[in-house]
Amino acid sequence: EDTILIVGAGQAGGQAAHALRDNGFNGRIVMVGDEAWRPYERPPLSKEALLAADDSDCFKGWLHPEQFYDDAAVEHLEDSVTRLDIQTRTAQLGSGATLHYDKCLIATGGRARSADGARCGARVVSLRTLDDAMRIRGLMARARSVAVIGGGFLGLEFAASARARGLAVTVFERGARLLARALPVPIADQLRAKHEQHGVRIVFDAGVVEVNERDADVLLTRAGDATAFDFCVVAVGQVPNDEIARVSGIDVDDGIVVDRFCRTSALEVYAAGDCARFPLGDDAIHTRLESWQNAQQQAITAARNMLGAPCAYQLTPWFWTDQYDWNLQMLGMLTDDIDRWVARDGSDRKAMRIGLRGNVIKYALAINQGGELRALRRLIEQAIPVDADALADTAIKLRQLDKL
Numbered sequence: 193e194d195t196i197l198i199v200g201a202g203q204a205g206g207q208a209a210h211a212l213r214d215n216g217f218n219g220r221i222v223m224v225g226d227e228a229w230r231p232y233e234r235p236p237l238s239k240e241a242l243l244a245a246d247d248s249d250c251f252k253g254w255l256h257p258e259q260f261y262d263d264a265a266v267e268h269l270e271d272s273v274t275r276l277d278i279q280t281r282t283a284q285l286g287s288g289a290t291l292h293y294d295k296c297l298i299a300t301g302g303r304a305r306s307a308d309g310a311r312c313g314a315r316v317v318s319l320r321t322l323d324d325a326m327r328i329r330g331l332m333a334r335a336r337s338v339a340v341i342g343g344g345f346l347g348l349e350f351a352a353s354a355r356a357r358g359l360a361v362t363v364f365e366r367g368a369r370l371l372a373r374a375l376p377v378p379i380a381d382q383l384r385a386k387h388e389q390h391g392v393r394i395v396f397d398a399g400v401v402e403v404n405e406r407d408a409d410v411l412l413t414r415a416g417d418a419t420a421f422d423f424c425v426v427a428v429g430q431v432p433n434d435e436i437a438r439v440s441g442i443d444v445d446d447g448i449v450v451d452r453f454c455r456t457s458a459l460e461v462y463a464a465g466d467c468a469r470f471p472l473g474d475d476a477i478h479t480r481l482e483s484w485q486n487a488q489q490q491a492i493t494a495a496r497n498m499l500g501a502p503c504a505y506q507l508t509p510w511f512w513t514d515q516y517d518w519n520l521q522m523l524g525m526l527t528d529d530i531d532r533w534v535a536r537d538g539s540d541r542k543a544m545r546i547g548l549r550g551n552v553i554k555y556a557l558a559i560n561q562g563g564e565l566r567a568l569r570r571l572i573e574q575a576i577p578v579d580a581d582a583l584a585d586t587a588i589k590l591r592q593l594d595k596l
């Protein structure tokens with residue numbers, strides 16, 4: 193009977209286990225994860241888990257009910273995989289044990305990138321795991337002020353949650369504006385205004401030189417200026433956990449390199465989720481995507497390929513973020529070749545921006561009307577030409593567009 197080893201018990205790992213059973217795999221599934229929890233989804237960590245009033249009931253992001261792992265006979269080991277021997281198909285575990293596999297999926301995700309001059313400690317923290325979120329909840333309960341290094345999605349979601357908990361929040365962003373690569377300028381500006389209206393102080397072009405933890409606070413130094421905060425959250429991106437591939441002789445290039453079938457350079461070793469660098473779209477741009485959707489879809493595709501059904505991975509990137517009363521969703525790729533923007537603004541608190549190349553939609557962003565984006569998916573995926581004037585006309589439903 194074949195053994196499939198899943199390295200990493202996160203979203204992609206847990207989803208792959210589910211998909212393997214779903215697709216009829218009856219052999220042994222061993223999922224090795226170095227966290228003390230069964231697989232969970234991370235999006236709530238910066239949102240609901242920080243906002244909930246009650247500590248004991250603040251996290252509801254489990255990927256599957258506990259019973260699933262027993263029912264589906266998925267063996268979950270709390271351990272780490274340190275190396276794969278590709279020739280003998282043996283995994284070495286941190287505990288010293290070894291494990292034979294027939295096929296292996298690496299789904300090790302990523303870890304928080306560290307910021308120059310800021311060593312993580314009791315009051316200088318990052319937010320990647322459930323344990324991090326619980327630690328931050330504890331800090332928030334006793335703090336009045338927090339510094340956030342990094343004005344990306346994670347830093348901004350944290351800032352919104354911290355404001356909702358009444359903390360004074362200062363965000364230090366190295367760039368001249370928020371989310372330069374992820375949002376069109378007008379929306380990034382609106383998002384900045386929203387944070388400022390809610391009382392967040394955002395400092396741009398802000399190179400933080402040093403963050404020093406003291407007994408009761410942290411001292412943040414920049415441009416000769418030192419300010420004290422009760423604690424500091426470092427949110428400057430993540431690095432892929434690709435060391436296991438590197439030490440096992442598998443191709444790595446800021447992420448584990450896979451082909452369209454989620455195959456690494458080693459026979460019978462696959463990778464999926466935040467740790468994988470894969471070819472995306474017709475241009476086959478090799479990229480990593482750090483998103484819920486990618487972890488989910490790529491894990492399912494990898495599982496199918498592991499079971500011998502050749503299945504090329506394709507997706508139209510979709511991402512969401514929740515900040516204050518905004519649910520912001522993005523579909524497609526914000527590429528440099530977008531040459532026209534269409535605004536489709538609905539009622540109060542709702543807006544949409546659609547980026548086209550010629551008359552083909554490449555990217556769309558919706559504020560508080562994510563459901564509407566779904567109507568654009570087919571147009572983006574199949575590069576169906578649209579009438580840009582009709583696109584801007586809110587009297588015309590998006591669903592009707594490809595019929596015009």
Ligand code: FAD
Pocket residue numbers: 199200201202203204205224225226227233234235236237238271272273274299300301302319320321346433436464465466467481482483484485487510511512513514
């Ligand atoms: P992970 O979920 O990180 O799982 C990898 C697991 O492997 C981890 O448990 C890790 O500890 C373990 N591991 C690593 N190395 C080893 C090893 N050698 N041996 C054993 N185990 C190992 N995406 C969105 O689309 N929208 C959002 O709003 C959003 N919000 C987010 C908020 C936060 C706070 C975070 C951190 C992420 C958010 N994301 C969001 C991104 C999304 O959660 C990730 O893209 C997704 O979790 C990736 O899943 P993964 O399985 O690849 O990695």
